[in-house]
Amino acid sequence: MEEVRLIEIKEEIHSDNTVKAKQLRDSLSKNKTFLLNLMSSPGAGKTTTILKTLEIIGDKLRSSVIEADIDSMVDAEKIAAKGIHAVQLRTGGFCHLDASMVEKGLEGMNLKDFDLVIIENVGNLVCPAEFDTGAIKNVMILSVPEGDDKPLKYPLMFTVCDVLLVNKIDYLSLSDFDIDAMKERVLNLNPKIRIFEISSKTGEGVQAWADWLTNEVKQFTAQ
Amino acid sequence: MHELQVTESILNIALKHAPADKVKKIVAIHLNIGELSDLENEWIQQYFDYLSKNTLAEGAKLVIERIPIRLKCDSCQNEFEIKRDEIKNIKCRQCGNKKCSLIAGRDYFIKNMEVI
Ligand SMILES: Nc1nc2c(ncn2[C@@H]2O[C@H](COP(=O)(O)OP(=O)(O)OP(=O)(O)O)[C@@H](O)[C@H]2O)c(=O)[nH]1
């Protein structure tokens, strides 16, 4: 019998991605470009919210959008149709974006020309939560029709986000979504998270979120 | 899920630490994975068996230790563990405060490996 030896490894499984994400953040800081990673389930309202938010921000910031649609151009075309700079990433059916994919999306653009880049991540509450994209802030959308129990089912996503946008509040009166119970669950998991209630359809609440974002970007780019 | 990508990382990291002149075969790899991760144990082993064919790690067993979710009370600094299904009702065991910070449970770590 040969003797079994132990080799210590002590390495993060995602160490390659973590290193890449850090490099990306350094480069973004140098170029004063604020990268926002937007995550949600399919259909929660990522594209609609991006459009509404950038409509309000207007020319206060020079903005761009990276779309990670699963092999379709639908969302990128919607954004570009509004005259907003958009980049389509080919994710080839991937369940999430990682830092090297985001880096590819940024390659074609001159970072110095943009203050704000929003990534529309792949619609999924599980996988994107585990991969650092290099973003400065992580934001997730939970929409009212999905139900107020999502923080219990996808706790990791709620712990990695800086901001929660509760979207489709125009549906609140039609549903049994308990917004206070949901907030309590989320704050329990992540006491530091900021919560905004919005409807990207009616525009309700979007101004407060857009103001907050503009302010964050300005602070970041002024550094 | 991205089990395939995760498995690939595990294999690459293990092989990196196994110089061919010193290691004949990797027998087992010990991983720490936090309770908060949705990774499926069975899938990882199956993908691993597939990806590791014809490498030093062929046939290696992945031994996964699930790391419990640990919280620290923001008020009294008490540290305690909870089960995943207790997430709906987080409360400090000592003072009852509901604001607690996550200190473990998101782990994604290769601890060591057994080789011959
Ligand atoms: N009632 C209502 N509908 C909304 C709201 N926001 C988005 N929607 C609708 O929800 C649907 C999905 O919105 P999208 O913005 O495409 O959602 P998405 O998250 O980008 O979807 P995927 O990219 O496919 O994952 C569309 O029909 C939107 O018009 C809202 O605040 N209220």
Ligand SMILES: [Mg+2]
């Ligand atoms: Mg979309």
Ligand SMILES: [Zn+2]
């Ligand atoms: Zn306490």
